[in-house]
Amino acid sequence: MTLTTRLTTLAGVRHPIMLAPMGGSAGGALAAAVSRAGGLGMLGAADGNRAWLDREVPIVAAGTDRPWGIGFLTWMLDVAAVQRALEHRPRAVMLSFGDPAPFTDLVRQAGALLIIQVTDLEEARHAVDLGADVIVAQGTEAGGHGARRGRSTLPFVPVVVDLAAPVPVLAAGGIADGRGVAAALALGAAGAVIGTRFQATSEALVDPAIAKAIVDGRGEDTERSRLLDIARGSSWPERYTARTLGHPYLDRWRGRETELDAGARQEYQDDVARGAIPPLPVWAGEAVDLIDDLPSAEDLVPALAAQAEQALHRAGRTT
Template sequence: MALTTSFTRLVGVRHPIVSAPMAFSAGGELAAAVSRGGGFGFVGGGFGVRDWLERELPIVAHSTREPWGVGFVCWAAEVAGVEYALEFGPAAVLLSFGDPTPFLQPIRRAGVPLMIQVTDLTEARQALDAGADVIVVQGTESGGHGARKGRSTLPFVPAVVDMAGETPVLAAGGIADGRGVAAALVLGASGALLGTRFQASAEAIVDPAVTRAIVESHGGQTQRSSVLDIVKGVDWPEKYDGRSLAHPYIDRWHGREAELTGETRQAASDEMARGAVPPAVWAGEAVGLIGDLPSAEDLVTTLAAEAEQALDRVRSGSA
């Protein structure tokens, strides 16, 4: 049985379950598997690196006839990267972290639904003014990058739902099983976008050490910090930092980021590159709900069934 919502009707999928466009781990195989399972899979276009797009977009385009999308980071991507991705026929483009305005014209010209991820109410209003067809509401529980001073998913989602009116909203952050998907629907969202849960799936392009860390960790082990970005030399805007599993560099440098410059930063970067310290593992607070490594196609089916069961328990009064 499908959970039909305004989002599933808009993009033509069976389940209101979306995999996040995680840069360099959400490739074509993952997006295709999610879409074959009845959800909506995203290729992580990230900063718009052309070699990555040229490799991964043909994979998803030739691996499924179901709807899929591609996502980009606004502050770092270029319009040319979005235009190139549109040539492969995505069913939606998701823009995150920054001003979406430069990308609106080619997306609208292609007639593709526009999804915009927001981290506060100001961004939500801007997204609606930009004509977003779907708003992704990202709470601070989410893994990877997000607002340094954002809001938790539980109060944030209904606030944006009230603001958005008829525009579908997806909830993101702290969702890793069907109960979370059901909760998103109860909050008024039209679906849920999951990152960390799909990071731990067979099709994700992830170092086995990262997958193992996700499966073996619990939510209390995650931290928000900009340290790992500084070490990697990625200059994210001040507004955003990232949630990851605990890491020796965060323990050492959090609160002392200004000292991570020059030779100090380079030494730390070299140390990470040669494996002298654990890899960075971007993961959300729901990581403790993840204990296996299924195929993404099967995972969508499981999540949908769990969400149905959770909603049935509420309806029957047995919750």
Template sequence: MGLSTAFTELFGLEHPIALAPMGGSAGGALTAAVSRGGGLGLLGSGNGDEAWLARELPVLSGEVAGRPWGIGFQTWAVDDGTIARALEHGPRAVMLSFGDPGPFVERVRGAGTTLIIQVTDLEEARRAVDLGADVIVAQGTEAGGHGARRGRSTLPFVPVVVDLAAPVPVLAAGGIADGRGVAAALALGAAGALLGTRFQATSEALVAPATARAIVEGRAEDTERNRVLDIARGSRWPAEYTARTLGHPFLDRWRGREDDLTAAPHARREYQDALAQGDIPALPRWAGEAVDLIDDLPSAADLVGTLAARAEEALARAGGR
């Protein structure tokens, strides 16, 4: 029967599923695959690095086959020029996460582009509504990668945002990695789900093979939120955002000692030396709490349809009870 929602109708999608615009790993091939599969692919441009975009946008345009797609930014890391350059490529949507989206709203709206704003607490949700977001993503703390240090869990957070934002469609994010999770998002009143970790473990994702294997083999208890790896690698991520990752040697050494690590330049040099020697992964292995549910590396295009079909089955089972 298909799962039609306000989100699918807005973009003309087959399925209420979106790709989280994961910085670096959601490249052109992955974005195009999700869109071809009937969902909304969102390119993970992060800070809008021009060289990265110059490499990935041609891949996307060559494979997306006319389907709708978008591009996501870390709001704290970009400026108006970054947004303007991205809009020249004609995305159907721009997603802004982590920081005040206000300075960029007029630019996005002026291009006739759909504005998606990700929120991690109710203050951000109210701000997104006031700014006129076309779609709001409610991200729970179960999500892999960065999120609010003092965020809320997906299950209680999503329906509150749904009620606050109505009639604006809301996507649920955080701890969703299979069709049952998509079904749960819809049951909470969301118009769809935005998935990250599940799409990292696909054949099109820009991740090292070792990272993909680590996700397939990982367990929820292997993940934790921290700032240690951002500090060690000299990342400019604001302190209010921690990142959920799989285990790492530097986590074991510096867990709970973030201030000490910040004041220890020799430790950050050791991190860079270990990186150069190949002793540690080139990037932290971002992974959410639903990592247990991931046991294969399919094509993302096929995965979208599978997720939607399993969601329909889950909803039918629930309705039959």
């Protein structure tokens, strides 16, 4: 059985699995591996840094002849960055966290699929009004950044599916194996967006220590907070928190975010410089328990698809 959905048809991919465009860690090698395997590989371009794109786009372009895309953090984006990225002719562009309106016409005019990620129903309605080709409904179980007042994936996805119809919706947040992909399809989604699981692959642009932390991590060890953004001087908007694994600064400052003054932020940078804490938090979703190895993403995608097919078959049995 092949899982054919609106995503596979629209994007021209074999499996209803999309790589989350994780800023920095979803580079050209990872995106190419996911695409070669039949999923939709996405570069995590963040603000569209020219040097980063110039390095990573040739890798994905040379690594696959199948569809791939680029994802941006909309709140830190400018039109010039999108224009530069579109020169590489990605099959899809995903816009997340912020108002996508200034960039949607550019994406459509370039002939790329317009994918908009949403974290609440207001954003979902806005994405429909903007003419999104695909909407990603992100639940709070997701690793990395998401809405401070978001909703869990299980109840959020079907609400967005109903609101957005006939626009296809992808589920994101807490999906790390084929059973999660099957659950997304059962909720009415056209596929799943997967992040943390792909960070723990041989092609991901992450430090080996981060990959190991994900393999060793547990869901109950993850926590949503703005604290680490404040401590490291990141300018993420206040409405977005981030889910990470445990961190010394979470333990030290939990509940005292307002006390993180310039001196505390400098202390954080000093601790990074001397190797006392990692350069970046370990972004990880609640499904991190399901990750216990570091496979190639090219092997992982068909394995996830096969697991999803098996799960749907089991669910459909009457005896």
